[in-house]
Amino acid sequence: MSERIKGVTLRNRERMPLHAIAPLAYPLVIYLEPTNVCNFRCSFCPTGDTALVKKHRPVGMMPWELWTKVIDDFKVFEKPAENAHLFKDGESTLHPRFLDMLGYIRDAGIAKQLWIKTNGSTLAPAMNQGMIDNGLNNIGVSIEHVTNEGYKRISRVNFDYEKLRNGVADLYSRCGPENKVYVKIPSQWLTQDEIDKFFADFEDRCHYIGLENFHGWSTPELGDFTMGYNDNTTYDGDPLTEKIVCPWTLFSITVNWNGATCVCPEDWAWKTIVADANKESIKDIWEGARMWEFRKMHLEGQRDENIACRGCFFMRTLPDNVDNWRSEILDRYELQRAKRAGV
Numbered sequence: 001m002s003e004r005i006k007g008v009t010l011r012n013r014e015r016m017p018l019h020a021i022a023p024l025a026y027p028l029v030i031y032l033e034p035t036n037v038c039n040f041r042c043s044f045c046p047t048g049d050t051a052l053v054k055k056h057r058p059v060g061m062m063p064w065e066l067w068t069k070v071i072d073d074f075k076v077f078e079k080p081a082e083n084a085h086l087f088k089d090g091e092s093t094l095h096p097r098f099l100d101m102l103g104y105i106r107d108a109g110i111a112k113q114l115w116i117k118t119n120g121s122t123l124a125p126a127m128n129q130g131m132i133d134n135g136l137n138n139i140g141v142s143i144e145h146v147t148n149e150g151y152k153r154i155s156r157v158n159f160d161y162e163k164l165r166n167g168v169a170d171l172y173s174r175c176g177p178e179n180k181v182y183v184k185i186p187s188q189w190l191t192q193d194e195i196d197k198f199f200a201d202f203e204d205r206c207h208y209i210g211l212e213n214f215h216g217w218s219t220p221e222l223g224d225f226t227m228g229y230n231d232n233t234t235y236d237g238d239p240l241t242e243k244i245v246c247p248w249t250l251f252s253i254t255v256n257w258n259g260a261t262c263v264c265p266e267d268w269a270w271k272t273i274v275a276d277a278n279k280e281s282i283k284d285i286w287e288g289a290r291m292w293e294f295r296k297m298h299l300e301g302q303r304d305e306n307i308a309c310r311g312c313f314f315m316r317t318l319p320d321n322v323d324n325w326r327s328e329i330l331d332r333y334e335l336q337r338a339k340r341a342g343v
Contacts, residue, residue, distance in 0.1 A: 002183070002202070002209045006236040008319065010138065010182060010208065019325040022250045023333045026077035027286060030111060031254040031265040032070065033088035034095040035061040040119050041156040042144060044186065044214050044225050046268040047089050048156070052223055056269040061095050062257040066278060067104065070255050073282035074110035084111035086136075088254060089268050093122040099130040106135035113137045119144070121159070123167025132174045141168055141206070143185040146197045154189075169205040180207040187211035213237060216313025219269045226313070234317035245298045246309060247320035250329070253286060261285050263294050264308060271308035292337065299330040 016028070036059055041048040053059070074081070084105060086092050093116075095101065106114060116131075117140040131139060143164070144155045151159035172181050183206040185198050195211065203209055215235040216226045232240050246264070254265045259277040262270065274290040285291060294306075303309040322329060 001204060002206045004199075004203075005182075005208050005210050007182070007184060007210055007212055008234075008236045008238070009210075011319075015319065018247055018250060018320045019322040019329065022322065022329045023336050024251055026079050026081065027253045028082045028251040029253075030074065030081045030084040031088050031252065032067075032084060032086055032105070033062065033090065033255065033257045034067070034086060034092040034098055034101055035257050036088065036090035037061060037094055038089075038091045038119075039094060039121055039157065040091070040144070043154060043156070046217060046223060046225060049223060053268070056222070057089075057256075058258060060257055062101075062259075064097055064100070066259055067097075067101050070259075070277050070282060071105050071108045071110060073277070075108060076281070076283050077110075080109060081111040083113045083115055085115045085117075085265070087117050088256065088265055090257075091119055091121065092116060093118055093127060099127070099134055102131065102134040102136060116140065117142055119155075120164045120167055123164070123171055125170055128167070128171040128174050131171070132176065132179055135178075137178055138180050138182065139171065140182045140184065141171075143183060143198065143202065146185075146190070146194050146201060150194075165201055165205070168202060172205045172207075175207070182206065182208040182210070184210050184212050186214055188213055211237075215317055217268055218264060218266045218308040218312045218314060219271055220311045220313055221307065222269055236317075240316040241318075241321060243315055243318075243321055244301050244303070244323045245326050246303065246312070246315045247318050247322060248315075249295045249298050250322065251320075253282070253291075255282075263291070266312070266314040267308050269308065271306060287340070292333070295333065296330065299326045299333070301326075 038047045047053060092098055114136050115138040116136060120141045145151050148159055148161050151157060183202045187195055212235040213233060214226050234240060248264050254262045255277050260273050261275045261277045263272040263274060274294055275285040297303060297305055
């Protein structure tokens with residue numbers, strides 16, 4: 001039987017005091033996007049609004065050569081990242097070489113844990129065994145509803161809910177000690193009977209199970225995806241925390257499918273792009289001028305200068321808050337940059 005949790009339980013285990021350790025010589029968290037293609041059109045996700053997305057970002061799949069180049073780039077850092085998340089805006093398992101990608105990053109040893117979120121549509125014996133064999137540690141399965149009709153309404157696809165349940169059960173049966181399955185559902189539009197059905201349908205086929213709220217994204221001027229359920233709480237139901245500085249700028253880096261490298265994994269509209277991983281090494285990007293200017297913008301209280309950051313909902317859900325130390329952190333960054341420049 002699974003453990004009922006809040007998602008924050010998994011996200012915040014052994015969290016480091018960011019205010020004390022910044023600036024970091026290496027990213028703690030990596031987001032790598034095999035593809036931003038998705039077979040769902042969920043009404044609460046920017047990717048589900050194809051017309052909107054088309055105005056702001058290209059759609060495609062990461063070439064194998066770029067994947068290996070980026071993974072190899074991370075090898076030069078002095079320590080592995082805590083987590084590498086193999087997803088961003090799409091359904092990563094749709095990439096025809098997803099399992100090869102997973103095996104390559106596992107063998108490279110650039111992260112202590114490999115995580116994914118999936119809509120579960122591709123869960124089947126071969127895929128499931130491949131994910132286990134290639135070292136995926138945490139597999140988050142996002143359930144959108146508990147009936148075929150609900151999926152049609154919410155995700156705007158014809159979907160076999162029972163096939164999904166069987167796919168999750170098969171995945172769970174193949175897990176070893178290093179593999180965990182977390183099943184979650186957005187509960188805000190479900191009745192209590194539907195919530196009860198969710199637990200009854202999945203509680204025997206995963207390690208962790210939970211309810212999550214909808215959350216807003218970056219660039220809210222372009223689209224509000226809280227679906228009218230914005231009750232000023234995080235996706236875990238905790239109060240939102242207003243911040244001056246976004247913690248993502250200090251500990252994370254994100255590489256989109258075509259190499260466009262950004263500060264924020266929630267930047268669906270590509271407004272925080274700082275470099276092209278095809279042309280620069282990840283280390284040079286991490287230590288480079290454009291990443292520094294972005295961090296400085298936040299630490300100096302000027303995040304409104306960037307449209308993605310200006311009214312970002314998601315930033316308020318993050319547990320880290322370095323606002324009381326931002327001057328101190330800014331000074332440490334200035335000192336670090338001076339040393340690198342030999343001043």
